[in-house]
Amino acid sequence: MxxxxxxxxxxxxxxxxxxxxxxxxxxxxxxxxxxxxxxxxxxxAPERVVKLLSVSAKVKENQKYASNKGKPKLRRSIKKWMKKRFQVDLNQDSQILPVLGTKEALAHLPVGLIDKGDYVIVPSPGYPGYRAAGVLAGARVYQLPLLEKNNFLPDLAKIPKLVKKRAKILYLNYPNNPTTVSAPKSFMEEAVRFCKKHKILLAWDNAYSEIYFDKKPLSILQIKGAKQVAIEFHSLSKTFCMTGFRIGWVCGNPDIVNILAKVKSNVDSGIFPAVQDAAVAALDKELxxxxxxxxxxxxxxxxxxxxxxxxxxxxxxxxxxxxxxxxxxxxxxxxxxxxxxxxxxxxxxxxxxxxxxxxxxxxxxxxxxxxxxxxxxxxxxxxxx
Ligand SMILES: Cc1ncc(COP(=O)(O)O)c(C=O)c1O
CATH class of the missing domain: 3.90.1150.10 (Aspartate Aminotransferase, domain 1)
Known part of the structure; x- marks a missing residue:
């Protein structure tokens, strides 16, 4: 039926x-x-974080609907973390939005941006959530090749004209799942320039920013002019082995933060407040x-x-x-x-x-x-x- x-x-x-x-x-x-x-x-996950979660779960206010914007103290911790780790300054009210994990946020993003006939550009190979996000929002999806001969960086100049014209979002993810490579600063600058020129949102998935062995990965928001065209996804899933907690954040361009917040306010009712407290403990103390x-x-x-x-x-x-x-x-x-x-x-x-x-x-x-x-x-x- x-x-x-x-x-x-x-x-x-x-x-x-x-x-x-x-x-x-x-x-x-x-x-x-x-x-x-x-x-x-x-x-x-860090032992202290798990302990705090169980204490926090017993607090009555934490058992109620949460604010869609996340607790102010969580946004404050995220702000501090972004400053300390990347030297990126963010306004905690307009440029940071806690989310129920990166997957949720990247899936809801096109819902707020895509109109009929628009494209979403996704890396291939890439985390399957990007393509799904585009398809579910009714977008046309362009698979951007990440080839071994280019060290798994895309050749943005090869994106067809029509796609560039009608694309609303370019998802990129470095350190990259599945190819493991990180993006050099020069490529990040090129991606920002490209998105500015073609008026495309650069959705930079930095879920693996802390899982590195040699050089520390950058934030796209460290690149000059990025806040005009980019947002960045972060996740406590990989950083603190908190995959089941379902918490992360989006930060960067305030218009996009606002658009995503509007979508989310219509589909979810915030993050379990005890999980938010646990995230604060992880971000503040678990280096x-x-x-x-x-x-x-x-x-x-x-x-x-x-x-x-x-x-x-x-x-x-x-x-x-x-x-x-x-x-x-x-x-x-x-x-x-x-x-x-x-x-x-x-x-x-x-x-x-x-x-x-x-x-x-x-x-x-x-x-x-x-x-x-x-x-x-x-x-x-x-x-x-
Ligand atoms: C590149 C990438 N982005 C996002 C996610 C989703 O992470 P989260 O647990 O924050 O939803 C994953 C999970 O494997 C991933 O590999």
């Missing part, structure tokens, strides 16, 4: 929901497997946690890289984030075929590159979300190359 809308029909099943279904089948069969698919670290987190991912990265090399893989990217983006062994033609092989022959679940868009084909993504001891000797046999 009921059917999906035309827009929803355009979307494949959500990548990780489909992988989850496969995992359920394996579990039902009693198959033990190593799960390196989803970007959900096994590491606990040492972050230092340890990076150390842990670095060790895991070393272990898995060694294991992959020994198994016969020859090309990988592992610059930042907690992923390894590995080129398929030459004997495999598609990432789906290879992920099936890994699951069936090696009992390893990894994410096929094509799941991140057509330009992700030829790669597979491993997430460093299990302990380093589990990352050695994971292959029973040499991968056919």
């Amino acid at each position: 009921f059917d999906f809308s035309k827009n929803l029909k355009k979307l494949p099943p959500y990548l990780f929901a489909a992988i989850d279904d496969k995992k359920v089948i394996l579990r039902k069969k009693g198959v033990k497997f190593l799960d390196l698919s989803v970007g959900d670290p096994d590491i606990s 040492p946690y972050l230092v340890n987190l990076r150390k842990t991912f670095k060790q895991r990265r070393q272990c898995l890289l060694k294991t992959l090399k020994e198994a016969g893989f020859s090309k990988f990217y592992a610059d930042s984030t907690f992923y390894i983006w590995a080129k398929l062994p030459a004997s495999f033609k598609s990432s789906l075929e290879f992920s099936k092989y890994l699951m069936e022959e090696e009992k390893i679940v990894a994410t096929p590159g094509v799941g991140f868009g057509k330009y992700g084909e030829g790669f597979i993504r491993f997430a460093l979300t299990v302990d380093k001891r589990k990352l050695t000797n994971i292959f029973k046999k040499k991968i056919p190359v």
